[in-house]
Amino acid sequence: MNSDDLLAHDMVLDEEIRVPDSTAPPPTPRVPQEVLLTGATGYLGGRMCRTLLERTSATVYCLVRGARPHARLVERLEAAHDPQGPDLDISRLVTVPGDFTRQRLGLDPDVYDELASRVESVYHCGASIDLGDPYRVIRVPNVVGVTQMLRFATHRRLKFLHHTSSFAIFVAAAGCGVQAIDETTRPAIAYAGPGGYARSKSVAEHLLYQAAERGLPTAIYRVAVLAPDPDSPVPPSAAAQLFATYVRALTQVGAVPEGGEMVGCTVGYASRAITELSVQLPAEPFAAAPSVHHVIDPSPLALEDLARALRSTGHPIASLAPEQWLERLAAHRSRGPARRLAAMPDIWPLLTGAFFPPIHVGGLQRLAAAGVAPTSLDHDTLTRITHDTLGSETSQSNPKELHGRRRTGAVCSTEQISEKSRDQS
Ligand SMILES: NC(=O)c1ccc[n+]([C@@H]2O[C@H](COP(=O)([O-])OP(=O)(O)OC[C@H]3O[C@@H](n4cnc5c(N)ncnc54)[C@H](OP(=O)(O)O)[C@@H]3O)[C@@H](O)[C@H]2O)c1
Numbered sequence: 001m002n003s004d005d006l007l008a009h010d011m012v013l014d015e016e017i018r019v020p021d022s023t024a025p026p027p028t029p030r031v032p033q034e035v036l037l038t039g040a041t042g043y044l045g046g047r048m049c050r051t052l053l054e055r056t057s058a059t060v061y062c063l064v065r066g067a068r069p070h071a072r073l074v075e076r077l078e079a080a081h082d083p084q085g086p087d088l089d090i091s092r093l094v095t096v097p098g099d100f101t102r103q104r105l106g107l108d109p110d111v112y113d114e115l116a117s118r119v120e121s122v123y124h125c126g127a128s129i130d131l132g133d134p135y136r137v138i139r140v141p142n143v144v145g146v147t148q149m150l151r152f153a154t155h156r157r158l159k160f161l162h163h164t165s166s167f168a169i170f171v172a173a174a175g176c177g178v179q180a181i182d183e184t185t186r187p188a189i190a191y192a193g194p195g196g197y198a199r200s201k202s203v204a205e206h207l208l209y210q211a212a213e214r215g216l217p218t219a220i221y222r223v224a225v226l227a228p229d230p231d232s233p234v235p236p237s238a239a240a241q242l243f244a245t246y247v248r249a250l251t252q253v254g255a256v257p258e259g260g261e262m263v264g265c266t267v268g269y270a271s272r273a274i275t276e277l278s279v280q281l282p283a284e285p286f287a288a289a290p291s292v293h294h295v296i297d298p299s300p301l302a303l304e305d306l307a308r309a310l311r312s313t314g315h316p317i318a319s320l321a322p323e324q325w326l327e328r329l330a331a332h333r334s335r336g337p338a339r340r341l342a343a344m345p346d347i348w349p350l351l352t353g354a355f356f357p358p359i360h361v362g363g364l365q366r367l368a369a370a371g372v373a374p375t376s377l378d379h380d381t382l383t384r385i386t387h388d389t390l391g392s393e394t395s396q397s398n399p400k401e402l403h404g405r406r407r408t409g410a411v412c413s414t415e416q417i418s419e420k421s422r423d424q425s
Contacts, residue, residue, distance in 0.1 A: 006136060007189065010143050010203050011209040017150050024117070024157030026175035027217055032058045032121045038100055038149070039126030040064060044164065044226060046076040047271035048125050053088055055275050061115060062203050063098045063105060063126070064260070070095040078230060089257070100126055100145045105152060116156040121278070124149045124160045127201075129242065135196035142200035150211050160217045162278050167224040167263060167296070168198040171349050174357050182360035183292040184257065195344065201269055208290050218290040219281060221274045222352050225264030228389065230381040232268070244389045245353050247328070248337035250308060251390060255318040257325040260303035260352040261276050263359070265296050266375045275362055276370050294361045299375035301382075303352070309382035313390065322352060 035052060039045030041060035052060050064073050073095050096115065099106035107115065128141040146163065153159040170181055172193035178185070187205055192198035208218045221392065227243050243264075250256055264272075273295045281291055292325065307317040320328060333342035341351075349356045367373065377385065 003135060006139070007199065007203070010139060011151070011189070011206050013207045013214075013332040014147060015218060017147070017214070017216075018210060019155055019158055019215040020154050020156065022157045027158060027160040030281070031080050032279070034058060034059045034061065035121045035123060036061045036063060036096070036115065036152075036375065037062065037123045037125065038063045038118045039124070039164075041069075041076045043073050044267055044270060045125035046080040047229075047267050048123060049073070049093070050077060050080050051236070051275045052123070053090065053092060055272075056279065057092075058121075059092045059094060061094045061096050061119065063096050063100060065097070065099040065106070066393045069097045070276055074137070080224065083420040098240075100124075100148050101140050102148070105148060112152075113156060116152055116159075119159055120157075121233045121279070122149060122153055123164075123274075126165045129197065129352075131195065131197045131242075131347060132340070133196050133220070135199050137213075137360065138196045138200045139203070143203045146204040146207055150207065150216065152212075153216060156248055158216070160219070160278075160281075161208070161211070162219045162221065162274070162275070163204065163290075164206055165220050165221055166198070166201045166220045167356075168192070168195070168347050169205060169222075170357070171195070171198055171334075173345060174349075176402050180360060181294075182357045183294060183362050185219035195347075197344070198347070201333075201377070205290075212290045213288050218379070219278060220290045220292045221270075221295050222292065223264070223270050223274075223295045225262050225347075225412045226267040227264060227377065228385050229266045229268040230375060230377065232387070242347065242351075245337050245340050247306070247310070247386055247389050249332075249341035250317065251304070252338045253325075253328050253337045254316060255320045255325055255328055256303040256307045257322040257352045258319045261302060262297060262306070262352075263300050263350045263356060266377070269297065270295050271368055272372045273363075276367055276372050279368075280366060287303050293363055296359065296361060298364065299359045299374070299376070301377060305377075305379065305382060306386070309379060309384045309386045312379075312383045313387045315390075325352075361409060 035058045036048055037045060037052060037060055041064055049060060049062060052058065059312045063075055066173040077090065096107070103110040124146065126145065128138050130138060139179050149161060153161045169192050170178070173181065173191040176188065176190050178191065186209065187202050189199065189202050192202040205220060208220055212218045277293050304319060307319060310317045329338055329342055332338035
């Protein structure tokens with residue numbers, strides 16, 4: 001299949017994914033008792049896991065792939081730990097070793113059936129954010145993965161699917177004549193430009209829109225660049241993150257684009273906002289479209305503030321006109337973090353604020369009423385974050401231990417899912 005045919009093929013949701021005939025009660029996003037989270041060993045998913053445990057009383061099943069899944073999950077939670085935050089009770093945490101790109105999420109049929117019967121809401125935070133990958137590679141985690149999660153959401157009982165998306169799906173929107181983006185803007189594939197990551201996230205949204213048209217309850221949370229939190233150490237996995245790549249590339253290039261702004265928010269705000277918005281959804285939002293939410297700070301981070309913070313940590317950073325900055329980046333593109341940044345032009349508009357249509361952010365008042373507000377990064381905080389980010393390149397971070405019960409929770413088998421269910425009933 002050539003790449004155009006592959007894209008056209010991927011944009012059509014499998015006919016088999018339909019609302020099931022089931023006697024199970026409809027999903028209840030407001031007071032979930034059992035939820036499945038993907039991506040919990042990742043940057044945002046690790047925070048989501050923590051927020052779900054803190055904000056809800058649900059059992060949180062985390063689908064984790066690869067070796068040592070439970071130990072890796074606990075390590076991530078330790079890295080995401082807020083020293084000022086409440087003790088985290090991880091007795092409601094259940095690790096499910098699996099892989100969302102595989103049939104039945106890589107689970108044994110009986111485990112898959114049991115989990116599908118129990119779970120009411122799915123938080124799909126897992127994805128690949130490898131911005132250098134071509135579409136044919138990244139479609140596996142980001143498109144096949146979403147299809148498998150939609151299949152799971154319709155197996156045995158209907159579940160609410162909360163999906164994390166990216167504003168990268170709009171990086172070429174301005175060039176397509178889009179004047180502004182709001183929560184009703186349905187992405188056209190052309191708005192994503194040629195990059196594999198942006199296209200894969202756009203195709204995923206297309207599939208969610210089709211699922212919603214078939215009656216599946218779905219919500220989309222669009223996030224942008226996720227900056228570290230002021231209240232937690234920069235996690236070791238931050239080495240792989242956009243924010244860290246960008247800070248390192250700016251340091252290497254020695255300049256920021258003048259007047260630039262970074263579209264995004266802190267990872268902790270994204271996590272709290274997604275969780276809060278998800279539990280505020282009406283009990284029966286079976287509209288023909290997903291419930292879409294923009295999760296960004298409406299006051300973006302000025303790159304000049306970032307430059308000032310970098311200067312305070314001893315890095316000489318100039319401010320250059322955007323065109324000159326791009327030339328400087330091109331001159332450094334053969335090595336180091338600038339090489340990684342230069343290989344992902346499809347997100348430059350998010351990082352520089354240039355060429356991006358204005359974004360409408362709804363839901364801020366509702367979030368504020370629930371005590372959830374964007375975290376602003378003042379000079380001292382930015383200085384510490386940039387220092388930690390640059391420092392984590394060479395030194396190993398020393399994640400703090402979880403308060404309260406440590407290293408409990410469980411790795412589940414069918415029996416354990418059943419036991420868990422019996423315990424709770
Ligand atoms: N980071 C940002 O600035 C940013 C910006 C915009 C949107 N987003 C979106 O936010 C979401 C989370 O991103 P992130 O930054 O947290 O990414 P991340 O740190 O790279 O985490 C990705 C997570 O997905 C898991 N995963 C990937 N493939 C999997 C598979 N086949 N089966 C099971 N788990 C799998 C990873 O597991 P392993 O630990 O095993 O690799 C990891 O837990 C994504 O949807 C991304 O598109 C992020």
